Amino acid sequence: MTTDMYDANAEWYAALVAPWKEDTDRTLREALGELAGGDVIDLGSGIGSSLPVLRDLGAQRLFAVEPSAAMRVGLMTTVAADADLRARTTIVAGGVPDAFDQLPDTWQAATMLNAIGHLSEEARAALWRTLAERLVPGGRFVLSLQPPAIVSDIPWTDFGTFAVGTRQLATRGRAEVMSETHVEWEMEWSLLDADGAVLETRSARHPWRVLTPDQLTTEAEAHGLKLLPHGGADSFLAYELTGRVVGE
Numbered sequence: 001m002t003t004d005m006y007d008a009n010a011e012w013y014a015a016l017v018a019p020w021k022e023d024t025d026r027t028l029r030e031a032l033g034e035l036a037g038g039d040v041i042d043l044g045s046g047i048g049s050s051l052p053v054l055r056d057l058g059a060q061r062l063f064a065v066e067p068s069a070a071m072r073v074g075l076m077t078t079v080a081a082d083a084d085l086r087a088r089t090t091i092v093a094g095g096v097p098d099a100f101d102q103l104p105d106t107w108q109a110a111t112m113l114n115a116i117g118h119l120s121e122e123a124r125a126a127l128w129r130t131l132a133e134r135l136v137p138g139g140r141f142v143l144s145l146q147p148p149a150i151v152s153d154i155p156w157t158d159f160g161t162f163a164v165g166t167r168q169l170a171t172r173g174r175a176e177v178m179s180e181t182h183v184e185w186e187m188e189w190s191l192l193d194a195d196g197a198v199l200e201t202r203s204a205r206h207p208w209r210v211l212t213p214d215q216l217t218t219e220a221e222a223h224g225l226k227l228l229p230h231g232g233a234d235s236f237l238a239y240e241l242t243g244r245v246v247g248e
């Protein structure tokens with residue numbers, strides 16, 4: 001039995017994120033700034049939507065870390081369709097923290113967009129430790145957050161309907177409080193025909209660790225990373241490694 005929570009929507013993922021891509025790319029560019037070559041790590045890369053931006057900002061080599069086999073179909077398609085990305089991108093089948101031993105010792109920058117809530121407390125601690133050990137001085141880590149901002153129920157919410165040819169993909173979701181730290185997201189995707197009739201509906205549930213910018217910044221600072229102001233969306237946080245913390 002598979003436990004891949006992205007099995008249900010990986011086939012449709014490229015269409016689901018397409019409407020947000022322009023804004024996400026712009027914010028990522030602002031948050032990361034120009035890169036002086038080096039190795040850049042995209043943690044929870046999904047279908048590799050951020051890789052062209054990371055390359056354009058100056059990454060020499062890219063490492064796309066992705067545990068979901070279903071998502072890696074899209075990831076390999078993104079990478080292989082672009083000869084330059086194919087030459088510089090290594091796809092690492094695994095997640096945080098298990099994938100760390102397949103990654104280089106020195107990172108120019110790292111990103112983790114819309115994925116940090118999947119990590120256990122231990123995995124997140126390992127992430128901060130590894131960033132402190134491997135980022136170059138002044139290297140940046142950019143992450144983006146997903147709702148809810150605080151642990152709370154979210155009623156069924158329409159996340160939009162996006163056309164692909166004559167078909168439409170509709171997404172909705174709701175969140176329920178599971179504990180003081182987690183909600184459970186229930187997501188539902190429907191494929192509609194040109195008349196709006198439902199052809200297929202899929203759903204998935206997953207726990208999500210709710211983290212506020214303040215909580216993340218406290219953790220980051222304990223590892224020598226400082227929050228940077230940037231002009232982008234509130235849901236994006238950019239940290240810079242300013243120094244090693246004694247004992248690291």
Ligand SMILES: C[S@@+](CC[C@H](N)C(=O)[O-])C[C@H]1O[C@@H](n2cnc3c(N)ncnc32)[C@H](O)[C@@H]1O
Nearest residue numbers: 043044045046049068071095096113114115118
């Ligand atoms: C909402 S998707 C975001 C994908 C991509 N970063 C984006 O913004 O389009 C979350 C991704 O995190 C991945 N993920 C889940 N657990 C992970 C872990 N422990 N380490 C790294 N990635 C993980 C999932 O497989 C999924 O591809």
